[in-house]
Amino acid sequence: MILHAYIDETGDRGQSGKPKTSPIFGMAAVIVSDAAAARLRAVIRHLRETFRVPDGTVMSWKNHLKTHHRRQYAANSLAAVEGVTIVYVYCQKDRVSGSYVYNTERFYNYVAKMTYTNVMWAARGLDAEGIHTRFGHVRGHDHLPTKEYLQREARLDRRVPHDLERGLRWVSADRYLESQAADLYGGFLKAALWPGEFGLVEPQYIRTIWHQVRRGDEGCPVPLGFMSMPSNELARALPWNPCDCSVCNSIRVVGSPQGPIH
Numbered sequence: 001m002i003l004h005a006y007i008d009e010t011g012d013r014g015q016s017g018k019p020k021t022s023p024i025f026g027m028a029a030v031i032v033s034d035a036a037a038a039r040l041r042a043v044i045r046h047l048r049e050t051f052r053v054p055d056g057t058v059m060s061w062k063n064h065l066k067t068h069h070r071r072q073y074a075a076n077s078l079a080a081v082e083g084v085t086i087v088y089v090y091c092q093k094d095r096v097s098g099s100y101v102y103n104t105e106r107f108y109n110y111v112a113k114m115t116y117t118n119v120m121w122a123a124r125g126l127d128a129e130g131i132h133t134r135f136g137h138v139r140g141h142d143h144l145p146t147k148e149y150l151q152r153e154a155r156l157d158r159r160v161p162h163d164l165e166r167g168l169r170w171v172s173a174d175r176y177l178e179s180q181a182a183d184l185y186g187g188f189l190k191a192a193l194w195p196g197e198f199g200l201v202e203p204q205y206i207r208t209i210w211h212q213v214r215r216g217d218e219g220c221p222v223p224l225g226f227m228s229m230p231s232n233e234l235a236r237a238l239p240w241n242p243c244d245c246s247v248c249n250s251i252r253v254v255g256s257p258q259g260p261i262h
């Protein structure tokens with residue numbers, strides 16, 4: 001079986017604390033077989049029609065899913081697609097310091113590397129013979145050095161099954177309907193982590209699709225399917241994290257604020 005991964009980012013790479021920057025920067029990877037991709041595309045077409053997205057316009061969380069009802073409807077629709085595996089990676093920016101936050105390219109590359117690694121492991125876990133990995137194109141970012149960096153890092157790390165890769169590319173958002181799905185899954189992550197008015201978050205969407213998030217040991221998605229940086233404890237400690245494993249339970253009870261990494 002050959003798989004396909006579509007990866008989109010959420011949040012921006014701007015320095016923590018600066019005006020208009022996001023508190024998190026993360027990526028959502030949607031992993032599907034050919035058959036699951038067809039089901040996913042059908043749902044994206046349905047959502048585009050339902051939300052009246054004009055032909056030739058890319059449906060996005062930012063422009064077309066501004067209301068709770070649309071967000072929940074999209075989450076319900078995507079949650080029902082069989083054979084979808086989601087891998088999330090995010091960084092809580094106020095917990096890191098040093099060159100990662102000052103060098104946006106390095107920051108992007110690091111988050112992309114962790115996402116890529118987890119996607120490769122997910123592909124192996126799904127018994128794939130190969131995987132095509134497509135990152136969303138980011139304006140103003142030169143992807144060639146990132147591609148070389150990811151391939152070099154994957155080759156150096158013997159634990160990463162880089163031989164599964166069948167094509168690592170950066171594609172624009174209008175090329176594949178599946179990239180629009182990745183954008184919406186990224187939106188679910190953002191809504192759950194980025195406080196809006198009154199400091200409230202909306203974890204209900206990510207919880208709706210939570211069964212699609214890749215599980216590791218003990219059925220826990222942290223960190224293989226749901227990775228927080230700089231430490232796994234951030235994800236485990238989230239008050240809405242539904243994982244009932246012993247590690248998440250212990251962290252949620254104790255709480256474990258982490259210092260910045262340098």
Ligand SMILES: [Zn+2]
Binds near residue numbers: 220244248249
């Ligand atoms: Zn857990």
